[in-house]
Amino acid sequence: MLTLQSKKQAYSALVIGVSAGGLAALEHLLPQLPQCFSLAIIVLQHRGENSVKSIDDSDEDFLVEYFKGRCSMPVFAATMGDKIKAGHIYIAPAQYHLLIEQQQTFSFSLEPPVNYALPSIDVLFESASHCYKNQLIGLILTGAISDGSQGLKMIKINGGLTIVQEPSTAEASFMPTAAIASHKVDHILPLKDISTFLINLTLKDQGDD
Amino acid sequence: MSEKLTEASPLITKESFKNVMNNIEIVDFEINLLLQAILFRYGYDFHHYARASITRRINNCMRKTGLNNISEMIAKILHEVDFFELFLKEMSVTVTEMFRDPKVFNTLRQQVFTQLKTYSRVNIWHAGCATGEEVYSVAIMLKEEGLLSRCRIYATDFNNHSLDIAEKAIYPAEKMAGFTHNYLLSGGKASFADYYQAKHRHAKMHSSLKEHITFANHNLMKDQSFAKMHLIICRNVLIYFDQVLQNKVLKVFQQSLLHRGYLLLGDKESLDFSGQSKNFLCIAKKEKIYQKINYD
Numbered sequence: 001m002l003t004l005q006s007k008k009q010a011y012s013a014l015v016i017g018v019s020a021g022g023l024a025a026l027e028h029l030l031p032q033l034p035q036c037f038s039l040a041i042i043v044l045q046h047r048g049e050n051s052v053k054s055i056d057d058s059d060e061d062f063l064v065e066y067f068k069g070r071c072s073m074p075v076f077a078a079t080m081g082d083k084i085k086a087g088h089i090y091i092a093p094a095q096y097h098l099l100i101e102q103q104q105t106f107s108f109s110l111e112p113p114v115n116y117a118l119p120s121i122d123v124l125f126e127s128a129s130h131c132y133k134n135q136l137i138g139l140i141l142t143g144a145i146s147d148g149s150q151g152l153k154m155i156k157i158n159g160g161l162t163i164v165q166e167p168s169t170a171e172a173s174f175m176p177t178a179a180i181a182s183h184k185v186d187h188i189l190p191l192k193d194i195s196t197f198l199i200n201l202t203l204k205d206q207g208d209d
Numbered sequence: 210m211s212e213k214l215t216e217a218s219p220l221i222t223k224e225s226f227k228n229v230m231n232n233i234e235i236v237d238f239e240i241n242l243l244l245q246a247i248l249f250r251y252g253y254d255f256h257h258y259a260r261a262s263i264t265r266r267i268n269n270c271m272r273k274t275g276l277n278n279i280s281e282m283i284a285k286i287l288h289e290v291d292f293f294e295l296f297l298k299e300m301s302v303t304v305t306e307m308f309r310d311p312k313v314f315n316t317l318r319q320q321v322f323t324q325l326k327t328y329s330r331v332n333i334w335h336a337g338c339a340t341g342e343e344v345y346s347v348a349i350m351l352k353e354e355g356l357l358s359r360c361r362i363y364a365t366d367f368n369n370h371s372l373d374i375a376e377k378a379i380y381p382a383e384k385m386a387g388f389t390h391n392y393l394l395s396g397g398k399a400s401f402a403d404y405y406q407a408k409h410r411h412a413k414m415h416s417s418l419k420e421h422i423t424f425a426n427h428n429l430m431k432d433q434s435f436a437k438m439h440l441i442i443c444r445n446v447l448i449y450f451d452q453v454l455q456n457k458v459l460k461v462f463q464q465s466l467l468h469r470g471y472l473l474l475g476d477k478e479s480l481d482f483s484g485q486s487k488n489f490l491c492i493a494k495k496e497k498i499y500q501k502i503n504y505d
Contacts, residue, residue, distance in 0.1 A: 080448060080477050096448070096477055099261040107259040108448040108477045110304045111266070118304070127261040130233055158233060 011161065011202065012135040013084065014039045015128045017121030017151070019046040019143025021171025025191055026141070027070065030089065032195035035072040038202045039137070040084045042100070044092040044124050046117055046143070063091045078106045092119050099127040115147035125151025134159030137201075139194070141165045143175025149182035156183050163197070166190045239279035240264060246283050251293055253367075254430050255300070257454035263300070270299040294370070301368045303445065305339050306387060307346045310476060311394035314346060316496040318396055321471050322354045325439055331360045334438045334465065336429060336458075337446035338364040341375025342388075345404075346395075347442065348418040353398045357421055363436065365427035376424045378414035380405075385412050429458050434465030441466060444475035444497075452482060459485045463501060472499040 018025055022045045030043075045063060061077060068075045071089060076082075078090040084104045092098040096108040097119045114120035125138055125148060138155035140148045142165060156162045162185045167173035169190040180188060189197055230238065240263075244255050255263060267279060274295070276282050285292040308314050325331050338344045344364045351357040366372050380388075385405065392401040405412040427435070429446065441462050447455050462472055463485055472489065474497040480486040489499040 080479075081452060081482050093477065097262075099259070099265070101259060101261045107262055109262045109265070110445050110448070111269075111302055112304055123265065127265070130261065130264070133233065 010135065011039055011137050012086065013128065013132050014041045014137045014139060014198065015125055015155075016041065016043045016139045016141065017125060017143070017148035017175075018044070018141040019117075019121075019145055019147065019172065019175055021142035021144075022046070023066075024171060025165070026067070028191055029141075029195050030067055031070045031072065033071070033073055033198065036087070037073055037199070038086055039198075040086050041073070041089045042078065042084070042092065042098070042124065042128065043089060044098060044119055044121050046119075046121075046145075046147070047094040067091070080106055080108055082106050092124065094119075097123045099123060100131045101127075102131055104131060116145060117147040121148035122151040126154050129155045129158045129160060132160065136160035137163065137198075139163045139165075140176055140179040141191070142170035142172045144172040145175060146178035148175060149178045152179050152185070153183040156186070161186050161201075163187045163189060163194065165194065236264070236279065239283070240267060243267065243279055243283050243286065246286050247293070247296075250287055252431070253297075253428070257430070257451045257457075258449055259451055262449055266300050266302070269302075270296055273299065297368050298370045301339065301366070301371060303339055305342045305445075306384070306391065307342045308388065308391035308395040308397075309343065309346075309444075310496075311391045311396075313473070313476075313496045313498075314350060314391075314395035316493050316498060317347075317473060318350050318354065320492060321440060321473075321498065322350065322356060324469075324471075325356060326354070328439060329359060331356065331440070332436055332438045333360060333362045333440045333442065334436070335362060335364040336427070336441060336443040336462075338366050338375055338424075339368070339371045341371075341378065341424075342380070343442070343444065344375060344422060345378065345414050345418055346392075348422060349392070349397070349401075349404050350395075351421075352418065357418075360421050362422045363438075364422050364424050367426060367428040367430070369426060372424050372426060376419075378416075378419060379411050380414070382407050382410045382412045429461070430454065434461050436465070437467050438465050438470055439467055440471045440473070442473045444473065445478070446475070447478045448475060456483050456485070459483050463488050466501045468501060470501045472501070473497060474499070 026045065064075055064077045073087060073089050075089045078092055078098055082105060096110055099107045099109060101107050114123055128136055136155055138152045138160060140152055152162050164176045164179045164185045166188050167176040170176050179185065248254050271279060271282055286296060335344050341364065344362060348357060348362060351360050364375060389401040405414050447458065466472065476497065478497060480489055480499060488501060488503045490502045492498050492500050
C-alpha cells in the first residue's frame, strides 16, 4: 500500500533523540541496522543521572566505543567540521549542543541548556531540518523530559518524516508522549519494529530511483 | 516557538502571488540581509560565523525581544544602536564556569606553567574571555605557581557587556560551591575561599588577581594581534566560526605567539583542518594544548 510517506522521496539522514532509558533502546535498535544502511544517522543521547550511567561519566567517548563494538554500521563521535557521510552513525557529545550546518557538517554551541537539556534534541533536530528539509527522518525514543517535541514538529513542517516510539514500549514514556502531542506524527511504532520499518523504508527509497 | 519562522504568513500563500520561496529560504534570505545590515552599519562581519548556530541565536534574540520576524529585527538594528548592543550580548551568551574541565587546567599547570617559569616576563592573551570566569581561574593558578607577579594577562572579548561583568569580578554566591569543586579537581593548592569575598548573595574575586589583568575590547572577526604572547587561551570561541574565520584567527594567534609559545583551545576545537597544524606541536591531545614550533 502506498502511503503519503512512501511517495518518491529519498531520505538522506536520520536523527534520533533519546533520553532516560536510552542505552537499552539504542542497543536494541542500532545493531539491527545492516552495514549497507543508506542513511547517515545522528544520535543524541542525553547523558546524566537518569540516562546513561557509564563507569566514568566524564568519558566522552563511552557511547561511541560502546556502539562501535555492537553495530554493523561504522560509529563515530560527531566532530566539528566533519562532513556527514551516508551509512555512518554519529554520536553527539555530552557537553555541547550539536548542530548541523547547511553543508552537512557538524558544529557545536555552548549556549545554556534548552528544555533543561545540554545537548538538546530540539537544537539538533531544528538545525538538521533546516539542512536536510524533506530528506530527513526524525525519531524520538524513550525519555523523561519533553525535549525533542519542537524539533520533531519542525521536521514535519519542513516535509520530513516523523517517527515516535510507542510510549507503552518505552522505559520512560514522557518524551515520546510529548512528541506525539506536539503534532500529527507519521508513525508510532513499538521499539522492536522500528529497525525493520527503517530498513524497508530505505529499501523502498532505493527501488524508486 | 519556531513556527513563526516556518509557517507561511497569509500574505505569501495567496494564490494571486507566485510563491517561489519556501519558508526556510525566506529565513535564509532575511538572515543574509540582517548580516549585511550589521556589517554596513557597525562593521561587524558575522558572515563567517557557523550558520546554524548563529541562526539559532538570531531566532532566540527575536523571540526574547518580542519581534515577529527577522525583517523587523533588521529595522531595529539599523535604527537603534541600543538594540545592536543587546543583539551582540545575545550573540555571545555562553555557558562558562571557573576551572571548567578541571583536567585541562591541571595539565596547563603541570605542562605549561612549569615552562613559563623560565621567563622573567610572561604575556598571556585570553581571547574571548566572556564574563571572565576562566581568566580568574588562570590568574589563581598563576598565583599558586608563583608566576602571577610577572604576568600580564590580556583578557579580550568583542562584547562590552561581558567585559563589564568580567571586570567587576562579581559572581553569584551560589555558584561558588561548583567552582570550588572544579578548583580542587584542577589541582588547586590552597583554599578556593581565599580568593573571593562573599557578601550577601554575591562573591567578589580578590583585587590582587585583577591587578595583572587588562580587560580590553578586541574583535577576532577583524582585529589583529597586539603583542607577543607566551600563552594564548581561546576556548569555545572557534566552534562558532566557519573554517575561513577559524583559519584567519588561528593565523593571528600563530603570528602573535613567541617561538615555543603555547595555545590552548576548547574541548571540541583543534588545528586539524586549519593549515596551522604544521606550525604547532600538539603537547596534550585531549586537553587541546599546542606549542608553536616554526618561525613564519
